[in-house]
Amino acid sequence: MKSDSISKPLPLSEKLRRGNLLAADCPSREVLKHMTSRWGVLVLLALETGTFRFAALRRAVGGVSERMLAQTLRQLEQDGLVLRVAHDVVPPHVEYSLTALGREAATQVRHLADWIEVNLPRIQENWRASGN
Amino acid sequence: MKSDSISKPLPLSEKLRRGNLLAADCPSREVLKHMTSRWGVLVLLALETGTFRFAALRRAVGGVSERMLAQTLRQLEQDGLVLRVAHDVVPPHVEYSLTALGREAATQVRHLADWIEVNLPRIQENWRASGN
DNA sequence: CTCCATACTTACATATTTGTGCGTACTTAC
């Protein structure tokens, strides 16, 4: 009785589709961490609406600190989702936007976000039902 | 010059679609936190493939500790995404599965996960390009 | 001449998350 419904020999196609995110050492988990981090999601959503300068982005994403915004942007940049363009002028001027890859990623994240916002009422019913 | 590209008066339809996840006090952020938490994502993915008992689920999701799995399941249950059925027998027997709401949520999460797994190579190129 | 704005970085403090090990109340296998 050790074969739980996950360990049956999946066909190759399935193996590819599902990858191995469920495996502890899958490198995808790192990307998942960046994209689903507290601020990663919000930054992706914000940048989907256009190009922003650092301070403007900070104002757009309610609640981020400078430190966290900078760190989040660095991660997403390293993953190739965010493009950073620095104009070498005296008062610094840097612009952030999504790369093609980033736009794809943002699309997925937005679908998730949309689902949550649309279904929030249904979820809140459960909150009340289980005594907050 | 305070109107950054986010604050232009959106039409009502847009306002509803986008909600206010970008606002610091939006209640959706709580749900987002549960669903995109380190183990929340993985549990949703695992449960999408069937019903599991606690220990089996723990084996399916590589790397979770008992404590975290229990906590994650409790959150998702309160949000109404996970159904917990406890059979009152002597060696405890509890079964976890997704509710209708949970299946919808899991679908979104899976799309995100699939995208990541499929595009991991493209992302890894950027890792190399930016020194690690 | 002083203050603000820009886009960050760094040091330090705190908050939140996560893990570890133990306990439970029994049953089945050895």
Add this chain to the structure above:
DNA sequence: GTAAGTACGCACAAATATGTAAGTATGGAG
């Protein structure tokens, strides 16, 4: 009789995430 499996809850410790305040180089406003 002893060990293992079940589904957790709890206390404590360690790890990680996040916030705060200050600093940088420079130009423009007042």
